[in-house]
Amino acid sequence: MKSPLLSVRDLTVRFMGERMVQALSGVNLELAPGETLGLLGESGSGKSVTLRTLLRLNPPKRTQVQGQLLVDGQDVLALQGDALARYRGGVVSMVFQEPGLAFDPVFTIGRQMTEMIRAHERVDQATARSRALQMLERVQIPQARKRMDAYPHELSGGMRQRAMIALALCCRPKLLLADEPTTALDATVQIQILLLLRELQRELGMAVIFVTHDIGAAVEISDRLAIMYAGRIVEQGAVADVISRPLHPYTQGLMASTVVTGMRGKPLAAIPGAPPDLTQLPTGCAFAPRCQGASDQCRQQVPAMGEARGHPVACWHPLV
Amino acid sequence: MPPYERLLIPMPPVTQLVRSPDRGGPVQPLLSVRNLVKHFPVRDGFLARTKRAVHAVDDVSFDVAKGETLGIVGESGCGKSTTARLIARLMLPDSGGLLFDGDGVDEFGGMSLQEYRRNLQMVFQDSFASLNPRMTMEDTISFGPREHGVGRQQARTRARALLDRVGLRPAQFAQRYPHELSGGQRQRVNIARALALEPRLLILDEAVAALDKSVQAQVLNLLQELKTEQGLTYIFISHDLHVVQYLCDRVMVMYLGQVVEVGPVAQIYSAARHPYTRALLSAVPSMDPARRTSKPPLSGDPPNPINPPSGCRFRDRCPHAEAVCASAAPLLHGQGNAAHLAACHMTMAGSGHSAAPALEIHV
Numbered sequence: 001m002k003s004p005l006l007s008v009r010d011l012t013v014r015f016m017g018e019r020m021v022q023a024l025s026g027v028n029l030e031l032a033p034g035e036t037l038g039l040l041g042e043s044g045s046g047k048s049v050t051l052r053t054l055l056r057l058n059p060p061k062r063t064q065v066q067g068q069l070l071v072d073g074q075d076v077l078a079l080q081g082d083a084l085a086r087y088r089g090g091v092v093s094m095v096f097q098e099p100g101l102a103f104d105p106v107f108t109i110g111r112q113m114t115e116m117i118r119a120h121e122r123v124d125q126a127t128a129r130s131r132a133l134q135m136l137e138r139v140q141i142p143q144a145r146k147r148m149d150a151y152p153h154e155l156s157g158g159m160r161q162r163a164m165i166a167l168a169l170c171c172r173p174k175l176l177l178a179d180e181p182t183t184a185l186d187a188t189v190q191i192q193i194l195l196l197l198r199e200l201q202r203e204l205g206m207a208v209i210f211v212t213h214d215i216g217a218a219v220e221i222s223d224r225l226a227i228m229y230a231g232r233i234v235e236q237g238a239v240a241d242v243i244s245r246p247l248h249p250y251t252q253g254l255m256a257s258t259v260v261t262g263m264r265g266k267p268l269a270a271i272p273g274a275p276p277d278l279t280q281l282p283t284g285c286a287f288a289p290r291c292q293g294a295s296d297q298c299r300q301q302v303p304a305m306g307e308a309r310g311h312p313v314a315c316w317h318p319l320v
Numbered sequence: 321m322p323p324y325e326r327l328l329i330p331m332p333p334v335t336q337l338v339r340s341p342d343r344g345g346p347v348q349p350l351l352s353v354r355n356l357v358k359h360f361p362v363r364d365g366f367l368a369r370t371k372r373a374v375h376a377v378d379d380v381s382f383d384v385a386k387g388e389t390l391g392i393v394g395e396s397g398c399g400k401s402t403t404a405r406l407i408a409r410l411m412l413p414d415s416g417g418l419l420f421d422g423d424g425v426d427e428f429g430g431m432s433l434q435e436y437r438r439n440l441q442m443v444f445q446d447s448f449a450s451l452n453p454r455m456t457m458e459d460t461i462s463f464g465p466r467e468h469g470v471g472r473q474q475a476r477t478r479a480r481a482l483l484d485r486v487g488l489r490p491a492q493f494a495q496r497y498p499h500e501l502s503g504g505q506r507q508r509v510n511i512a513r514a515l516a517l518e519p520r521l522l523i524l525d526e527a528v529a530a531l532d533k534s535v536q537a538q539v540l541n542l543l544q545e546l547k548t549e550q551g552l553t554y555i556f557i558s559h560d561l562h563v564v565q566y567l568c569d570r571v572m573v574m575y576l577g578q579v580v581e582v583g584p585v586a587q588i589y590s591a592a593r594h595p596y597t598r599a600l601l602s603a604v605p606s607m608d609p610a611r612r613t614s615k616p617p618l619s620g621d622p623p624n625p626i627n628p629p630s631g632c633r634f635r636d637r638c639p640h641a642e643a644v645c646a647s648a649a650p651l652l653h654g655q656g657n658a659a660h661l662a663a664c665h666m667t668m669a670g671s672g673h674s675a676a677p678a679l680e681i682h683v
């Protein structure tokens with residue numbers, strides 16, 4: 001295997017406050033250059049926290065981070081000052097769920113893009129502007145020259161998300177983090193953005209981590225899938241493997257409770273209960289209280305990431 | 321009678337709300353929506369003169385049969401939520417009317433608004449925003465029946481029974497406040513509250529959209545059980561086409577404030593007639609990594625509902641648009657199948673579109 005672009009070792013993130021929230025508990029993850037990983041999970045499973053930790057966006061005073069985080073050979077958790085600023089946007093960049101909130105409403109799209117380019121590279125205004133224009137054309141914004149001088153509110157949702165992607169890609173990052181970039185969009189626009197991301201990923205050869213709760217969107221874009229539950233990765237593997245042969249009971253439950261064609265008339269095999277409270281995680285496997293096949297071992301010991309039928313799974317009793 | 325005088329007449333005490341009986345028989349639609357129109361004026365320009373209007377709902381008519389689940393689908397801005405709000409009379413239409421089991425709603429000689437609202441309840445997308453943060457679950461559910469004259473004790477007993485029915489143990493949940501519940505539990509309470517008035521029709525406006533998949537499945541199962549148990553009729557508004565296919569008997573597709581296609585779920589999903597319906601269906605991500613989508617079915621965003629295009633509103637995104645599409649608005653028609661209607665010139669005989677079937681002239 002090529003040397004990984006991203007390597008996460010035992011990443012644990014806690015938010016301190018009145019109550020302590022255990023957002024991530026020992027996440028291990030590797031990503032090769034040019035690979036697309038789909039991070040799939042429900043709300044509160046730690047998908048967004050993983051991305052935010054990668055960019056060090058969590059409030060520093062209240063966040064406790066343990067573990068190791070290497071991106072392109074750099075120790076991300078040790079970055080300070082200018083080095084951190086160069087890393088954010090230069091090496092790793094992020095696209096957010098709500099492009100309307102991610103842009104600054106009082107500056108034009110073009111101004112925000114040129115500012116970003118000039119903050120990272122020593123180029124003059126004209127060069128930066130032409131680079132920004134190129135990027136906007138690259139993400140298939142019609143009349144890009146006109147849109148350069150538009151304010152974020154003047155663009156539609158889909159256009160804003162395209163502009164957001166252009167902004168994120170301005171400085172040719174090696175890793176793009178996409179945090180539910182299509183969730184707020186209509187289905188017809190969602191598929192356009194997914195295909196655009198897939199195309200850009202291939203052309204620019206960057207790695208992508210695509211966070212979503214929508215299995216369909218993850219399948220459309222990812223090479224590999226990692227399933228998260230209550231702050232841990234419970235299963236990962238090639239998309240086809242995970243989808244056709246899920247090993248973790250949670251993954252299987254998620255598939256069974258996702259409505260697809262041909263399920264009409266049959267009751268859905270829903271997972272009972274609700275995801276655990278992150279301030280009071282159960283001692284053993286976090287999924288044990290909702291799991292049909294849970295044993296005493298599950299309730300006492302957290303399962304380590306093992307391997308069954310060719311792909312990693314963290315379960316004492318994988319569904320082989 | 322003005323409303324304040326109505327308040328002076330003491331309401332007769334009711335011990336229990338009873339579901340209104342069926343009157344028109346099974347063939348009579350439970351709800352007939354007739355030519356609903358709602359335009360929102362946009363104020364702009366000098367001295368805020370009204371110049372333009374958002375055509376949120378433009379001449380929408382449809383029937384909901386007794387005991388069926390009608391799905392309404394479409395992109396944001398197509399008017400599906402406005403339609404729901406107009407039906408629930410949460411806003412007044414500019415024109416158009418409603419017939420509930422044969423009775424005109426809120427019109428002379430028809431059904432009073434109070435009676436109508438008892439027969440029709442709504443569940444909204446945001447489970448938290450639709451609950452009063454200062455009321456316990458028990459109070460929330462019993463509030464409606466008490467307003468309709470049920471005594472405190474009876475309303476409370478009924479609320480507890482309903483909580484139990486939607487899968488929340490009354491001993492544990494009756495005294496809780498909305499912030500002490502998870503999203504799925506709150507949506508169950510919203511459903512219980514809607515059922516407390518013994519309605520015949522339930523409007524579910526994206527009621528499961530905000531829930532996580534594993535919880536969404538639980539609520540979908542609950543909705544189906546309740547429907548068979550109590551003989552309810554649903555209007556289910558959603559953007560999730562998989563869920564609509566799973567739950568609904570008939571589907572209505574809306575685009576820019578108009579109905580473009582309506583028909584039985586199997587026919588819509590296997591043999592859609594309107595190009596927009598086909599595009600919408602093929603925009604659903606494939607669940608099979610070996611068969612990924614390679615080309616987006618539509619380019620661009622849904623257009624602005626302010627000043628929609630002339631003729632067919634879909635024409636500037638439609639790959640089959642011709643001159644006739646700009647000059648005439650297509651009407652809903654059935655091609656010999658009165659259950660499956662579409663509004664497209666391509667399927668209307670003699671419309672002038674090159675793909676339209678030839679007009680048969682009977683002499």
